[in-house]
Amino acid sequence: MLxxxxxxxxxxxxxxxxxxxxxxxxxxxxxVVPEENRIICERSMSADESINRxxxxxxxxxxxxxMWHARIATSGKIDxxxxxxFLLPDSEHPNTTYVGHNGMLDVYEAKDExxxxxxxxxxxxxxxxxxxxxxxxxxxxxxLDEFTRGSKVCILTVHPKAEYQMYLFHEEAGHTDExxxxxxxxxxxxxxxxxxxxxxxYGYAGAFVKDGKEGVEAxxxxxxxxxxxxxxxWETECPDDYCPKCRTCLMCESSEAVCFxxxxxxxxxxxxxxxxxxxYAPEGGWAIS
Numbered sequence: 311m312l313x314x315x316x317x318x319x320x321x322x323x324x325x326x327x328x329x330x331x332x333x334x335x336x337x338x339x340x341x342v343v344p345e346e347n348r349i350i351c352e353r354s355m356s357a358d359e360s361i362n363r364x365x366x367x368x369x370x371x372x373x374x375x376x377m378w379h380a381r382i383a384t385s386g387k388i389d390x391x392x393x394x395x396f397l398l399p400d401s402e403h404p405n406t407t408y409v410g411h412n413g414m415l416d417v418y419e420a421k422d423e424x425x426x427x428x429x430x431x432x433x434x435x436x437x438x439x440x441x442x443x444x445x446x447x448x449x450x451x452x453x454l455d456e457f458t459r460g461s462k463v464c465i466l467t468v469h470p471k472a473e474y475q476m477y478l479f480h481e482e483a484g485h486t487d488e489x490x491x492x493x494x495x496x497x498x499x500x501x502x503x504x505x506x507x508x509x510x511x512y513g514y515a516g517a518f519v520k521d522g523k524e525g526v527e528a529x530x531x532x533x534x535x536x537x538x539x540x541x542x543x544w545e546t547e548c549p550d551d552y553c554p555k556c557r558t559c560l561m562c563e564s565s566e567a568v569c570f571x572x573x574x575x576x577x578x579x580x581x582x583x584x585x586x587x588x589x590y591a592p593e594g595g596w597a598i599s
Contacts, residue, residue, distance in 0.1 A: 311329035311332070311333045311379065311380040311412060311493065311494055311495060311497055311498060312377065312379050312394075312410050312411065312412035312462055312463075312464055312484075312493075312494040313325075313326070313329065313377060313378045313379070313491060313492065313493055313494070313498070314375065314376075314377050314464050314476070314478060314491070314492040315368070315375065315376040315377065315378070315491050315492075316375060316490055316491070316492075317372065317373055317374055317375060318372050318373065319372070319489055319490055319491060320365065320368050320369065320372070320489075321368075321378065321489065321491045322487070322489065322491070322498075323361065323365060325487070325491075325493070325498035325499065326361045326364070326365075326378060326380075326498070327357070327361060328497065328498050328499065329380045329493075329497055329498045330357035330360070330361065330380045331357075332380075332382070332497040333380035333381055333382040333497060334357070334380070334382070335381045335382055335383040335388045336353070336354070336355050336380075336381040336383075336388065336389070336390060336392065336393035336394075337353065337354050337355070337356070337357055337359075337360035337361070337378075337379065337380050337381070337393060338351070338352065338353035338354065338360065338378075338379050338393045338394050338395055338410075339351070339352060339360065339363075339364040339367075339376065339377060339378040339379065339395070340376065340377050340395045340408040340410070340466050341364075341367055341368060341371050341374065341376040342371075342374030342375050342376065342466050342468060342475055342476075343371045343373075343374055344373055344374045344468070344475065345373065347468050347470075348405070348468060349405070349406070349407075349408055349466060349467075349468055350367055350371065351395060351397070351408050352364075352367075353390055353393040353394075353395075354390070354393070355389070355390055355393070357380070360378075361378075364376075364378050374466075374475060375466055375475055375476040376466075377395060377408075377410045377464050377466060379393070379394035379395060379410045379412075381393060381394060383426070384414050384426070384427070385414075385426050385427045386423070386424060386425050386426030386427070386429065387424045387426075391424075391425075391429075392424075392425065392426040392428075392429055394409070394410040394411060394428065395408035395409055395410040395464075395466070396408065396409050396410075396428065396429055396432040396433065397432075398432055398433075398436055398437070398441065398442060398465075398467075399433060399437050400437075400441055400442070400469070403469050403470065403471075406442075406467055406468050406469040406470075407441070407442045407465060407466070407467040407468075407469055407472075408465070408466050408467075409428070409431075409432045409436070409463065409464070409465050410463070410464045411428040411431070411458075411461060411462070411463045411464075412461060412462045412463075412484075412494035412495065413458075413460055413461025413462060413494075414427060414460070414461065415427040415428060415430075415431050415457075415458065415461060416457075417430045417431055417435065418430075436454075439454070441469075442465060442467045442469050442472050442477075443469060443471045443472050445465070445472070445474075445477050446472065446473045446474075451477075454479065455479055455480070458479050458480065459480070459563065460536075460563060461479070461480065462478070462479060462480045462481075462483055462484055462494040463477075463478070463479040463480070464476065464477070464478050464479075465477040465478075478492070533560070535553040535555065535556060535558060535560065536563065537553065537556050537558040537563065538553060538555050538556040538558070540553055540554070540555035540556065542554055542555075544560070548560070552566055552569075
């Protein structure tokens with residue numbers, strides 16, 4: 311869950327708590343303080359600590375944009391180092407830009423990589439493009455808009471050369487509530503005390519959850535294709551990252567015939583014997599027909 315709060319607004323505690331319940335792998339927030347030209351950022355593995363601290367500080371600092379994030383892990387270690395928001399490296403203007411993300415990004419991850427896809431995106435890719443000020447170039451902004459399709463990304467900055475305080479990719483994929491707070495998906499609206507037996511939209515994926523003896527148990531491998539709405543277990547039913555029903559790439563949402571996503575090393579030799587899919591080179595590489 312990525313929550314973006316406009317100036318002079320405080321989000322609902324209930325929605326933050328529901329978001330934390332359904333995205334339990336770490337929390338964080340960033341609050342712009344324009345009068346002091348700084349951003350307050352804190353991260354925590356405790357939902358209560360993060361929510362209480364965020365609402366306390368947001369009550370004091372309301373004149374700038376803010377974001378709050380609850381993580382559901384898809385890659386990288388489950389620890390505070392992979393909690394959002396992430397600091398964008400900038401040697402000339404340090405501590406001026408933070409990035410939060412909801413979704414999955416098609417970035418290369420080495421076998422021994424401990425960073426999440428988002429952290430790699432923030433620490434490696436954006437700086438290589440020129441940092442936050444590069445977003446004011448319409449060509450670079452459009453390129454990142456396409457690269458992050460299927461995800462939502464918020465960037466808060468007080469960089470002196472940046473044109474805007476807040477940049478939001480794929481705003482249309484989320485929704486704005488009655489308080490004008492933007493939420494990246496519907497998990498903020500789930501009743502924390504009720505049994506939930508359906509999937510909720512994560513951009514292109516969803517997850518089933520149920521009440522368990524020790525709280526809510528999440529089935530993180532259960533997804534829904536946004537092209538044909540087919541529900542399936544990603545781990546067991548589509549080792550090649552294509553929808554098992556319509557063969558749409560789950561990363562770029564292109565059809566199998568025109569997908570050019572980079573694929574990791576194949577896990578099973580039998581994958582090469584499937585006549586209806588693009589093949590991987592055994593060592594990994596670009597998909598070919």
